[in-house]
Amino acid sequence: MTAPSPGRQLGEAHEAIVIALAMRGDSAAFNELVRRRQAWLRNFLRRLCRDPALADDLAQQSLLQAWRSLPALKSAAAFTAWLRRLAINTWLQHLRTAGNALATRLELPTEPALPAMAGLQLDLDQALAQLREDVRLCVVLAYHEGLSHSEIAAVMALPLGTVKSHVTRGSAQLRSMLDAYASPTGELHAGELHER
Amino acid sequence: MNDELDPRLAQWFAAAERDLPAAAFMPQFESLRQRPRPLETAGRIALLIAHGLGAAARPLLQLRLEFAGCIAAAAVMLIIGLAMHG
Numbered sequence: 611m612t613a614p615s616p617g618r619q620l621g622e623a624h625e626a627i628v629i630a631l632a633m634r635g636d637s638a639a640f641n642e643l644v645r646r647r648q649a650w651l652r653n654f655l656r657r658l659c660r661d662p663a664l665a666d667d668l669a670q671q672s673l674l675q676a677w678r679s680l681p682a683l684k685s686a687a688a689f690t691a692w693l694r695r696l697a698i699n700t701w702l703q704h705l706r707t708a709g710n711a712l713a714t715r716l717e718l719p720t721e722p723a724l725p726a727m728a729g730l731q732l733d734l735d736q737a738l739a740q741l742r743e744d745v746r747l748c749v750v751l752a753y754h755e756g757l758s759h760s761e762i763a764a765v766m767a768l769p770l771g772t773v774k775s776h777v778t779r780g781s782a783q784l785r786s787m788l789d790a791y792a793s794p795t796g797e798l799h800a801g802e803l804h805e806r
Numbered sequence: 807m808n809d810e811l812d813p814r815l816a817q818w819f820a821a822a823e824r825d826l827p828a829a830a831f832m833p834q835f836e837s838l839r840q841r842p843r844p845l846e847t848a849g850r851i852a853l854l855i856a857h858g859l860g861a862a863a864r865p866l867l868q869l870r871l872e873f874a875g876c877i878a879a880a881a882v883m884l885i886i887g888l889a890m891h892g
Binding site for chain 1: 812
């Protein structure tokens with residue numbers, strides 16, 4: 611009987627074990643974490659910044675920061691919230707660089723209409739890009755991350771009332787933008803937002 | 807007001823979620839991770855310069871130390887001489 615390879619063992623290991631190993635500087639364990647979390651992180655950042663290439667770039671920067679700061683993480687259980695916080699900070703840092711906030715808001719669609727699912731994604735992301743950054747972040751944390759208003763208030767260090775107002779206002783704005791492009795069944799039509 | 811979300815928006819968010827393959831992302835991240843940090847590079851250069859300056863200054867410092875030793879020895883001999891004559 612042959613022993614399973616370390617890579618396979620890591621692939622099957624419980625997340626807490628992989629995180630604990632990565633916290634002790636195990637590079638293979640961190641790679642395994644990246645493999646497991648990259649889709650979630652990239653999707654999260656795509657909702658925030660709309661541009662898939664930029665989102666991937668920000669995801670890589672966030673993960674690099676995570677690798678460098680991981681030994682300072684106090685508990686493996688806090689990893690997801692901690693990585694989310696790093697991603698948010700990376701995005702905010704990107705916005706702070708000259709003109710980025712305005713550029714994100716005014717950017718015109720450059721990608722052609724894509725097949726159904728991709729079209730839906732572009733439409734949602736494009737509609738999200740029309741929201742003010744703090745409102746967008748609240749909406750994405752609520753709908754993409756499934757955080758409660760009080761959790762969002764804690765993450766963003768904002769008063770609960772402000773978070774509630776941002777989520778309500780952002781949701782209403784999104785609905786009004788997206789409803790116009792949705793079929794009666796609730797599906798968005800591919801690329802329509804770009805074509806109109 | 808509670809935390810209830812708009813079900814239609816929640817549906818759109820769920821539908822926009824994509825299964826993004828790791829195949830292209832992982833090698834890019836690995837190469838980024840292997841890249842030396844700018845500060846590390848600057849630190850290495852500063853260390854090399856300090857090492858070079860130190861190596862250059864060492865013979866000069868040794869000369870000065872030998873010189874100081876000679877002066878000290880002469881001073882001691884002078885003190886002893888003055889004391890003997892006094």
